[in-house]
Amino acid sequence: MASVKEDVINIIADQLALSKDQINEETDIANDLGADSLDIAEMMIAFEEKFDISINEDPAEKISTVGQVIKYIESRLNADT
Amino acid sequence: MKPRVVVTGLGHVTPLGLSVDRVWKDICLGKSGIRALTDELYLGFRSKIAGRCIDFSPENCIEPKDIKKVDRFAQFALSAAKDAVTQSGIDFSQENPYRCAAMIGSGVGGLSEIEINFGKLLEKGAARVSPFTIPKMMSNAAGGHVSIRYGLHGPSFAVSSACASSNDAISYAVQLIRHGVMDVVIAGGAEAALTRLGLAGFCAMRALSERNDEPEKASRPFDCDRGGFVLSEGSGIIILESLEHAKARKAKIFAEMLGCGALSDATHITQPDEDGTIASSAMQNALNDAGLNCEQIGYINAHGTGTILGDIAETNAIKQVFGDFAYKIPISSTKSQLGHLLGASGGVELVFCIKAIETGIIPPTINLDNPDPKCDLDYTPNHAREAKLDYILSNSFGFGGHNSTLIVGRYKD
Numbered sequence: 429m430a431s432v433k434e435d436v437i438n439i440i441a442d443q444l445a446l447s448k449d450q451i452n453e454e455t456d457i458a459n460d461l462g463a464d465s466l467d468i469a470e471m472m473i474a475f476e477e478k479f480d481i482s483i484n485e486d487p488a489e490k491i492s493t494v495g496q497v498i499k500y501i502e503s504r505l506n507a508d509t
Numbered sequence: 510m511k512p513r514v515v516v517t518g519l520g521h522v523t524p525l526g527l528s529v530d531r532v533w534k535d536i537c538l539g540k541s542g543i544r545a546l547t548d549e550l551y552l553g554f555r556s557k558i559a560g561r562c563i564d565f566s567p568e569n570c571i572e573p574k575d576i577k578k579v580d581r582f583a584q585f586a587l588s589a590a591k592d593a594v595t596q597s598g599i600d601f602s603q604e605n606p607y608r609c610a611a612m613i614g615s616g617v618g619g620l621s622e623i624e625i626n627f628g629k630l631l632e633k634g635a636a637r638v639s640p641f642t643i644p645k646m647m648s649n650a651a652g653g654h655v656s657i658r659y660g661l662h663g664p665s666f667a668v669s670s671a672c673a674s675s676n677d678a679i680s681y682a683v684q685l686i687r688h689g690v691m692d693v694v695i696a697g698g699a700e701a702a703l704t705r706l707g708l709a710g711f712c713a714m715r716a717l718s719e720r721n722d723e724p725e726k727a728s729r730p731f732d733c734d735r736g737g738f739v740l741s742e743g744s745g746i747i748i749l750e751s752l753e754h755a756k757a758r759k760a761k762i763f764a765e766m767l768g769c770g771a772l773s774d775a776t777h778i779t780q781p782d783e784d785g786t787i788a789s790s791a792m793q794n795a796l797n798d799a800g801l802n803c804e805q806i807g808y809i810n811a812h813g814t815g816t817i818l819g820d821i822a823e824t825n826a827i828k829q830v831f832g833d834f835a836y837k838i839p840i841s842s843t844k845s846q847l848g849h850l851l852g853a854s855g856g857v858e859l860v861f862c863i864k865a866i867e868t869g870i871i872p873p874t875i876n877l878d879n880p881d882p883k884c885d886l887d888y889t890p891n892h893a894r895e896a897k898l899d900y901i902l903s904n905s906f907g908f909g910g911h912n913s914t915l916i917v918g919r920y921k922d
Contacts, residue, residue: 445574466578469640476636 432479432505433498439474440494443467453495475501511687514766515755515920518597518748519860520589522699523847524560524741527588529596533864535846537893539875541725542847543739550705556717558724559703560741560848578641579654580619585744585853586651586699587658594659597748598760599693601659610663610691611655612682613746614674614698616852616907618648618667621704651699651744663691671907672812673771674698675745675855676915680769682749692754697746697856711740714779716816728849729876730813730842731820731884738814741848745856747863762920764863767900768799774910781819781906785826791912792830792902799900799916803831806838806916807898808871810858811888812906813842814849817881823904824884826912839896841889845875855905859915862901866919871896 430438433453441448444461457463463471472483475497481504491497524542525532535542546557562585567576570588579587590611594601601609622645629637644650649667656665664685668678675698682696711717718736720727729735755762772791774782781788796803812823828835843861850857865871870893877890900918907913 445572445576462574466640466644473637473639482636 432502435478436475436494436498436501439478440471443471443474451494453493453498455494456492457494458492479505481505512689513752514683514686514749515752515762516747516764516766516863516917517599517750517755517760517762518593519763519863520592520596521745521857521860522562522565522585522589522743523857524562524743525847526564527592529592529860529864533861533868536843536861536872537870539873539891539893540846541728541875543724543727545721545724551708554708555712555719556708556740557721558718558727558739559708560739561703562743578645580622580645580650581701582615582619582699583651583654585701585742586613586746587654589697589699589744589746590655590658590695593695593746593748599748599758601661604693606660606662608663608692609659609661610682610685610694611652611661611665612668612678612694612696613651613655614668614670614678614852615648615651615700616669616671616674617700617702617707619646619650620702620707622646624704624706655695659695663694669852670911670913671909672849672851672854673905673907673911673913674852675859676903676905676913677771677911679747679749679855679859679915680771680913683766683769686749686751693748693750695746696749697744698853699744700851700853701742702851703740703742708740718815726876728815728845730811730815730845730874731880731888732877733879733881735815735817735820737816738844739848741850742853743850743857744853745858745860747856747859764866764917765920766915767918768795768801768916769914770794770798771911771913774912776910778910779908781822783818783822783825785822785829788823788826788904788906788912789829792826792904792914795902795914795916796830801900801916803834805900806902807896808865808901809838809840810862810901810903811840811842812904813874814844819906820881821883823906824886827886835886839871839887839889839894841872841874843872845877855903855913855915858903859917862903862917865901866898866917869895869897871898
């Protein structure tokens with residue numbers, strides 16, 4: 429089974445039509461990858477679907493790097509189990 | 510004196526292809542762009558034929574990461590605008606952006622986006638609706654994207670008058686330049702309503718041809734055996750600028766926009782007035798605006814969709830304006846080749862009118878084998894004709910009772 433990290437990077441790469449090599453845990457989604465608020469909103473939907481969670485907080489406020497996304501999702505998955 | 514308005518670039522996306530010169534050749538040869546819809550999505554539809562832009566690929570005009578953010582109709586507009594801008598040679602980085610605008614009409618807007626996301630809403634709930642739904646579906650998205658692409662700060666809204674949208678958008682663009690408000694306007698229309706909902710809606714109106722076994726023969730304006738129009742998609746965009754501006758940058762001038770006339774039937778939301786009285790007044794207004802008399806018009810590009818009421822109404826309207834001369838003017842409907850591009854049709858047809866002036870060819874109305882006795886004018890049946898054309902009139906009519914006529918002429922210094 430793919431790790432959360434792999435899935436998150438796959439989704440971001442897919443959403444922004446980028447190569448996975450351009451994305452690591454330190455990558456800032458808005459500043460480094462040029463994602464705008466709609467891109468991020470769309471990514472949140474993709475994360476919700478992929479991990480079967482619901483992200484209610486305004487994610488852009490709390491999350492800027494890929495690593496933070498991974499951590500956030502892992503914490504949600506652990507909280508649910 | 511009001512600034513003269515000239516055309517310096519042409520671009521389109523059509524079911525017969527994207528290259529203006531190649532499509533024009535095919536139109537004159539009488540080739541049809543109508544094909545069967547074989548996808549199982551259309552099982553059970555009464556009409557299973559359409560003019561789909563199969564050659565179109567958004568990669569040629571949009572960055573990969575942005576493709577999913579732009580609905581098909583706005584993708585068409587970006588592609589047609591790119592070709593028109595390239596041909597015009599205009600470099601917007603050298604222009605005053607506050608004097609450059611984008612007027613791009615659409616009758617429907619991003620219908621596929623609505624359809625896809627309504628499906629998600631029903632199936633998966635509100636939280637799964639894409640954040641791009643609204644910015645993709647809005648009918649002004651085409652103008653918005655074109656303004657962003659070229660950095661134009663002039664107005665960039667959509668004119669929406671169903672199948673008259675392009676002509677009304679171009680009319681408005683002409684006024685902006687004539688009144689000295691803008692120097693350059695990217696103008697025309699774009700439409701991509703060839704979706705299940707779009708097709709089903711027109712089917713329900715019994716507006717579409719159901720000649721499913723002979724797609725290329727299905728669009729037959731003015732013919733007794735017509736059964737409605739064929740739904741199609743695409744975009745037609747031209748670059749309009751003031752003559753002074755075009756001359757200052759030594760642009761090649763293709764034609765001059767001479768007259769615009771638009772009036773509303775104010776009778777029924779879909780049915781045209783059978784006498785064509787208001788449509789005839791719109792044509793007369795365009796002639797007056799151009800300062801031309803009837804006998805100077807060398808060709809009429811008809812709205813001619815292939816609906817019984819519409820074809821007869823337009824024929825009557827032409828007779829009211831042109832009197833006996835109506836029988837001497839070559840008319841044709843290029844919808845016989847392409848089907849009906851709805852809000853994009855006027856833009857594509859104006860491109861054809863300009864090519865007609867340039868090449869001296871009147872395109873045919875194909876599939877006109879058995880003319881309706883109530884349509885007794887010269888619709889240039891089945892074969893193109895050569896003629897020296899100085900002035901051409903192009904009609905577009907739309908649901909809502911919109912009648913919009915443009916007159917374009919050979920540019921003379």
